[in-house]
Amino acid sequence: MFSLKSKLSEKGLKITPQRLSILDAIYNINHPTADDIIKHIRQKHSNIAIGTVYKVLETFVQKGLIKRITTEKDVIRYDGLLRHHHHLYSTDTVLIKDYIDEELDKILVGYFKKKQIHGFEIEELTLQIKGKFNN
């Protein structure tokens, strides 16, 4: 099952209109902020409380339904793509694009299998690729 409802129930979360629309928003906006999500939902006339959005986002992160992504800004962005991937960050604009590359992943994992980092146990390797999008 890949419906929004099943994603919630798989995690033992109650199905509410708010949660469904937040999840829908995350899947339809590129690495959104909480505010992006609120605006998206309110376009469709469904009102939603700001506090609810933050609360639900935190719940989703805890349950592993979404992830936070890292940025240099003081605003948190979320990611609905759970499969391991990297990101292309625009140095000009605010655009962040997903970058999936299994070959790269193998190289990285292989490298750190050989080369241990003293006193540190690696859980996840994510490459931030900064640069310019051509048009």
Add this chain to the structure above:
Amino acid sequence: MFSLKSKLSEKGLKITPQRLSILDAIYNINHPTADDIIKHIRQKHSNIAIGTVYKVLETFVQKGLIKRITTEKDVIRYDGLLRHHHHLYSTDTVLIKDYIDEELDKILVGYFKKKQIHGFEIEELTLQIKGKFNN
């Protein structure tokens, strides 16, 4: 010259006590927030306006004296280490450690020299290494 004063004048910035103490703080705190810097400076009795700290930090970033680093939080952290490096992020705590690895850099640059990313020109490759510090 490696003095704090020379770092400022090399960038054409006026030498002020505030700028010197902010730069000193950055070099003596591990990836600090603006608030970390303010607290550090106020320990030594020198008072400083919060707005000044933010202003100076932004100036330093613009001039390339320091860099912002990425986090999943809504607070900005700064980095005084200009040489290219990666970061170890603790999944437990707030700790972020520098990770310098030229061999890794060569592998990454080599990989993307061969494998172009369509419609994207790479400027910087930074690996985020998340995991646990063993004590």
Add this chain to the structure above:
DNA sequence: TCCTAAATGAGAATAATTCTTATCAAAGAT
């Protein structure tokens, strides 16, 4: 259908950052 724990809405509170404006001071010019 009922019940209850969990979720939500509304608004206050807090935290992080930016903005405004009056005053101050660095540093080049005299």
Add this chain to the structure above:
DNA sequence: ATCTTTGATAAGAATTATTCTCATTTAGGA
């Protein structure tokens, strides 16, 4: 050494992002 000018700083207000509180509502199992 003093003057002058331009940029820097202090203080506090304003804005933005997030969290908290608590009264009300609702999902979903009994």
